[in-house]
Structures are given as C-alpha cells and as structure tokens.
Amino acid sequence: GVGIVHLCLMSEISTELQAALIRRLREATAALGGALIIERCPLPIKQQFDIWGMPGSDFGLMKKMKAVWDPKETLSPGRSLGRI
Numbered sequence: 001g002v003g004i005v006h007l008c009l010m011s012e013i014s015t016e017l018q019a020a021l022i023r024r025l026r027e028a029t030a031a032l033g034g035a036l037i038i039e040r041c042p043l044p045i046k047q048q049f050d051i052w053g054m055p056g057s058d059f060g061l062m063k064k065m066k067a068v069w070d071p072k073e074t075l076s077p078g079r080s081l082g083r084i
Helices: 014-031 061-069
Strands: none
Touching: none
16 A cells, blocks of 8 residues: 655754654654655755655666756756755
C-alpha cells in the first residue's frame, strides 16, 4: 500500500527542535523504506536539509539529464533533488 502522512509543526517550536524532529522522522521513514519530503518550511530549515530527501540509485542519471538539458544551470539551480 501507499501511506502519506502530512505533518504541520507549530511555529512556537524552535528551529533547532524542528530540525531534530525532521532528522528523526527521516531516519524512521528511511528504515521503513520510505521517504520524507518537506513541502513547505522556513528558510533556516530549508538551508539545513535537502527538502526532497536522499537521492536514490538513479541520481547519477538525473544529474546527467540536467547537465544535457540545462548546461548553464539556469533553470531552478539547487532546487531539485540533491541540490542539482
């Protein structure tokens, strides 16, 4: 099956606490074979994490495709998986 969980953290929680929770949740989802994607977050959190999660085995191919289609890296630089 497919399971999707939406989680909203209250802004009263410190950035450090939010980051620690995201790390724990990422580890737990990875251990279960899943992924945690951050849809929306404040900039201090975004700077600490790759919002798309850990790249998979196809990441090398994705980088090559991006290099071919966007050789000057002008289209959304650093915003895709693995910050490509």
